[in-house]
Amino acid sequence: MAGLEDLYREIILDHYRSPRNRGELPTPPAQRVEGFNPLCGDEVVLFVDLHDGTVADIKVSGQGCSISQSSGSMMTAAVKGKSVAEARALIRRFKGLMSIHEQALGGEADQLDEDGADGAGADDPDVKLGDLEALQGVVKFPVRIKCATLSWNTLTQALDEAPA
Amino acid sequence: MTAVEAGRKAATPLDVARVQADFPILARRVHGQRLVYLDSAASSQKPRAVLDAMARFYETSNANIHRGTYQLAVESTEAYEAARRAVARFVGAPDPRGLVFTKNVTEAINLVAASWGGANLKAGDAVVLTEVEHHANLVPWLMLKDKLGIELRFVPMGEDYTLDLTHLDRLLDGAKLMAFTAMSNVLGTLTPIRRITDAAHAAGALVLVDGAQLVPHVPTDIAALDVDFFGFTGHKMCGPTGIGAMWARPELLEAMPPFLGGGEMIRDVRLDGFTTAEVPTKFEAGTMPFAEAVGLHAAVEYLGALGMDAVREHEVSLTAYALRALKERHGDDITIYGPSEPAMRGGALSFTYKGIHPHDVSQVLDQKGICVRAGHHCAKPLLRRLGVGATTRASFYVYNDESDVDALVEGLSDADDLFSL
Ligand SMILES: Cc1ncc(COP(=O)(O)O)c(C=O)c1O
Numbered sequence: 324m325a326g327l328e329d330l331y332r333e334i335i336l337d338h339y340r341s342p343r344n345r346g347e348l349p350t351p352p353a354q355r356v357e358g359f360n361p362l363c364g365d366e367v368v369l370f371v372d373l374h375d376g377t378v379a380d381i382k383v384s385g386q387g388c389s390i391s392q393s394s395g396s397m398m399t400a401a402v403k404g405k406s407v408a409e410a411r412a413l414i415r416r417f418k419g420l421m422s423i424h425e426q427a428l429g430g431e432a433d434q435l436d437e438d439g440a441d442g443a444g445a446d447d448p449d450v451k452l453g454d455l456e457a458l459q460g461v462v463k464f465p466v467r468i469k470c471a472t473l474s475w476n477t478l479t480q481a482l483d484e485a486p487a
Numbered sequence: 488m489t490a491v492e493a494g495r496k497a498a499t500p501l502d503v504a505r506v507q508a509d510f511p512i513l514a515r516r517v518h519g520q521r522l523v524y525l526d527s528a529a530s531s532q533k534p535r536a537v538l539d540a541m542a543r544f545y546e547t548s549n550a551n552i553h554r555g556t557y558q559l560a561v562e563s564t565e566a567y568e569a570a571r572r573a574v575a576r577f578v579g580a581p582d583p584r585g586l587v588f589t590k591n592v593t594e595a596i597n598l599v600a601a602s603w604g605g606a607n608l609k610a611g612d613a614v615v616l617t618e619v620e621h622h623a624n625l626v627p628w629l630m631l632k633d634k635l636g637i638e639l640r641f642v643p644m645g646e647d648y649t650l651d652l653t654h655l656d657r658l659l660d661g662a663k664l665m666a667f668t669a670m671s672n673v674l675g676t677l678t679p680i681r682r683i684t685d686a687a688h689a690a691g692a693l694v695l696v697d698g699a700q701l702v703p704h705v706p707t708d709i710a711a712l713d714v715d716f717f718g719f720t721g722h723k724m725c726g727p728t729g730i731g732a733m734w735a736r737p738e739l740l741e742a743m744p745p746f747l748g749g750g751e752m753i754r755d756v757r758l759d760g761f762t763t764a765e766v767p768t769k770f771e772a773g774t775m776p777f778a779e780a781v782g783l784h785a786a787v788e789y790l791g792a793l794g795m796d797a798v799r800e801h802e803v804s805l806t807a808y809a810l811r812a813l814k815e816r817h818g819d820d821i822t823i824y825g826p827s828e829p830a831m832r833g834g835a836l837s838f839t840y841k842g843i844h845p846h847d848v849s850q851v852l853d854q855k856g857i858c859v860r861a862g863h864h865c866a867k868p869l870l871r872r873l874g875v876g877a878t879t880r881a882s883f884y885v886y887n888d889e890s891d892v893d894a895l896v897e898g899l900s901d902a903d904d905l906f907s908l
Contacts, residue, residue: 327905339906362691363846364870388717389846467846
């Protein structure tokens with residue numbers, strides 16, 4: 324049986340209590356993208372400043388549970404300064420981590436983009452998840468997976484909408 | 488002796504221990520803990536009487552209704568129509584011909600919006616709602632606004648979580664319909680139905696009441712309330728899913744165009760047209776949930792035998808206990824969104840606790856076997872008005888007792904231990 328300690332790892336609580344990269348960026352140059360979880364009313368607002376093919380700066384605001392907040396915080400820390408290609412690879416890897424179990428549990432699979440978990444990169448060992456591994460426990464709590472993936476889907480949207 | 492038999496003897500207070508024994512699900516354990524079910528406002532649990540009635544029906548009388556001349560079909564049709572009469576009686580409906588079975592209250596309200604609204608409203612006509620409505624009594628009207636260009640007006644919520652009726656007459660001026668919930672599923676606030684109904688009728692508007700949260704918990708007398716449309720939903724009142732009802736004045740139903748078209752709702756069909764059946768069948772297209780109707784019949788008999796006065800009394804005293812216990816232990820750490828006076832409310836308690844997100848609160852409570860709802864409770868405009876994205880909601884019913892409240896009070900301290908900064 325999954326216990327609460329599987330879900331609320333110390334590192335997750337740490338990001339929840341002291342979120343990284345919280346706030347806003349001036350738009351433009353940054354883009355502002357909103358994501359919603361209609362189920363629970365969680366919302367995330369991402370400010371992404373793309374520069375020469377890299378995520379030059381990223382901030383997150385909005386409201387949500389500890390899982391969506393900490394996932395967003397860890398995500399910003401992981402992608403800041405990375406190239407867009409690296410950021411996309413990380414998104415694929417993270418969503419792969421979340422979706423495999425989701426399907427196994429018969430939950431409604433999170434919509435994967437075309438190059439989602441089944442595509443290249445979903446389990447690319449070269450893409451390191453680091454602290455993000457701590458979110459693995461979320462898959463034992465299927466209703467919370469959407470909380471964990473909210474900011475990642477929003478980042479995908481920001482990258483997709485970015486002017487070429 | 489079951490609780491039902493005990494209740495028949497006298498209008499005595501609810502014997503909760505006996506009621507609990509009537510609900511098989513309460514015997515199960517969750518995460519190794521006693522099940523503490525505090526989400527009856529979302530859907531109630533079912534007594535054995537309801538489960539047995541449905542099983543017995545399937546085992547002995549099952550056949551499609553209104554269609555065959557053979558014995559099973561006769562019994563099945565009789566059971567369905569007996570359910571209609573019993574349910575109508577339970578809510579004090581003046582005429583069972585006005586009771587249309589639907590899938591749930593959402594469909595019941597959609598029926599009125601599409602059929603009555605479609606035939607009687609045009610661009611610029613006003614429908615008055617309130618700020619506290621469940622999406623079920625908001626979205627169908629927003630759809631009509633998009634389709635026909637009707638105007639929607641809203642009775643605001645006052646500072647004490649009751650409806651602010653100060654400008655009711657002005658809001659009703661020229662309106663065609665006033666539609667409101669009898670009890671907020673978020674705040675628990677009971678609506679002064681008769682007062683609003685009288686004002687609406689004086690202004691020439693019809694009245695629709697969403698009784699989803701009232702009928703399960705408070706003695707309901709539609710005739711005395713004098714409303715024109717009254718919807719409710721079976722699964723919140725000890726009945727099965729898949730059945731609800733809209734009671735409407737039969738003369739209104741007679742004048743309304745059909746809602747869904749298909750089998751059963753017709754008198755005659757030719758290749759170039761159709762005529763409709765008499766009410767209420769006119770609004771019951773296709774094979775209806777007749778086994779569920781049998782289950783709902785058993786549910787209203789069960790509640791009737793407990794005595795709805797006793798049910799209400801039990802919930803008022805349990806809600807009073809909960810309000811006291813939560814405040815005593817958690818003080819200013821807990822914000823309860825709803826009236827503080829138990830007599831003015833039902834047993835749905837929405838709250839936020841120490842800035843901990845309701846998802847996290849409910850996850851911690853789940854580990855202790857406690858089921859509460861976390862989220863926006865299908866009332867997003869109200870939550871926005873309250874200035875919160877989500878709340879945790881505990882709601883009580885006939886099988887809950889003070890030990891359930893104590894578990895909740897204790898469980899919140901666990902959430903505090905885990906999440907406090
Ligand atoms: C006040 C109110 N109205 C409408 C509904 C919708 O009920 P149903 O989903 O059974 O149609 C609910 C419950 O979810 C409710 O609490």
